[in-house]
Amino acid sequence: MPKQTFLSLPEDKQNTLIQSAKKEFSRVPLHEASIANIIKDAGIPRGSFYQYFEDKEDLYYYLLNQVAQENNKKLNSILQEKKGNLMDALADQFRYMISLRHDEEHKDFLRYAFLNMNHRKENTMANNIYKESLKNERSQTLEMVDTSYLNIEDKQELSHVIRIxxxxxxxxxxxxxxxxxxxxxxxxxxxxxxxxxxxxLQRKEVD
Amino acid sequence: MPKQTFLSLPEDKQNTLIQSAKKEFSRVPLHEASIANIIKDAGIPRGSFYQYFEDKEDLYYYLLNQVAQENNKKLNSILQEKKGNLMDALADQFRYMISLRHDEEHKDFLRYAFLNMNHRKENTMANNIYKESLKNERSQTLEMVDTSYLNIEDKQELSHVIRIxxxxxxxxxxxxxxxxxxxxxxxxxxxxxxxxxxxxLQRKEVD
DNA sequence: CTTGACATGTGACACGGTGTCACATATAAT
DNA sequence: ATTATATGTGACACCGTGTCACATGTCAAG
Known part of the structure; x- marks a missing residue:
């Protein structure tokens, strides 16, 4: 999480830094990105950076989390539209996700995110790390699922379905x-x- | 891939280096591991390292590939034992994989591998990168699957099942x-x- | 042998990135 | 005006990487 100092910054200064960060994280994957480039582009001194964020990862996951939040909202709205039909909603959501590839702003950022997808990124995208508010949103999403479409018996099986x-x-x-x-x-x-x-996946026995 | 120079090395010298590398890659995840530590432990000069491997990743994936190969063999033998029943074989294979956690030699290496699992590691584990011989082994594995257990119509669907x-x-x-x-x-x-x-996952319509 | 050609060994070094720290400056509170 | 507290700043120490010029080994031909 960004430090309070960053969150107290005037909005335009925040945005400048965010823009520069996005630019760098769209240029190369996370592990090749350099703080030096970000601050040079944003025109802030090195010391300041560390007053705003713990390190590179902190900033990166802050950005990724923003993308994830947009995404989550989208899923919620699709799920509503599909009246709780999870599988139908996911099919739509998948189409939405790949369409983001054509959006200049997110394009390369997403590309590098997925090319280097790991557990933490996946988890961030699926929203478990930041904020309680997200925990709420998450279960809010879950609540919207109409389980009568699904071949399951209880909540635990629903969570397995989600994982699958x-x-x-x-x-x-x-x-x-x-x-x-x-x-x-x-x-x-x-x-x-x-x-x-x-x-x-299993063939029914034909007798 | 290691360079020819490494492969021509006397076996014990190869092993020393491999052991030191495994030690380092068991201490910390790949991106925190340092060549400096490996060569210090193995007692070889820095220059030599670069005569044997392209870089850290090259060495790491060489090791990971070895683990993957053992694994592949295991899957083959289980699949044979299960007479081509893919799902049953996978259940066994999963048990085998998590049992490796208790093996001192692989323990931490595997731990960091899975904690930082990404596409390339996954692909290496599932064997697609090294050697033609593996391509063969792979399809050899595929050939062993008895598709009559599965609810599929053609080879393409089998490949989807494998992915799933x-x-x-x-x-x-x-x-x-x-x-x-x-x-x-x-x-x-x-x-x-x-x-x-x-x-x-889909509930059958009950009328 | 000895010479030369080629492969391999070696470690000092330049480069680039990180995180910190002592100091400077701003803001607010008394 | 004074002191306390938060924020800004950039030089610096540290560490890891990959390279390169030079050293040493190997081996075949003269």
């Missing part, structure tokens, strides 16, 4: 960036996989 | 290390999820 579709969704998003899939290819694969797990 | 169970398996392995799950918890979750996707 989450793992598959992230896997597919990573594939999109790693192999530079077209939207069509990406959607085809994702839908195929979702369809498979919806109907079940 | 792969994503879920890795997700669960990461969770094991991130949350320090007991073997029992890990197996419970994994089995629950596998069972769900086997029978299908």
């Amino acid at each position: 579709v989450g793992a598959i969704t992230f896997h597919n998003l990573v594939q999109v960036f790693v192999h530079d899939l077209t939207d069509e290819e990406a959607i085809f694969n994702y839908d195929a996989q979702i369809s498979l797990i919806k109907k079940g | 169970v792969g994503a879920i398996t890795f997700h669960n392995l990461v969770q094991v290390f991130v949350h320090d799950l007991t073997d029992e918890e890990a197996i419970f979750n994994y089995d629950a999820q596998i069972s769900l996707i086997k029978k299908g």
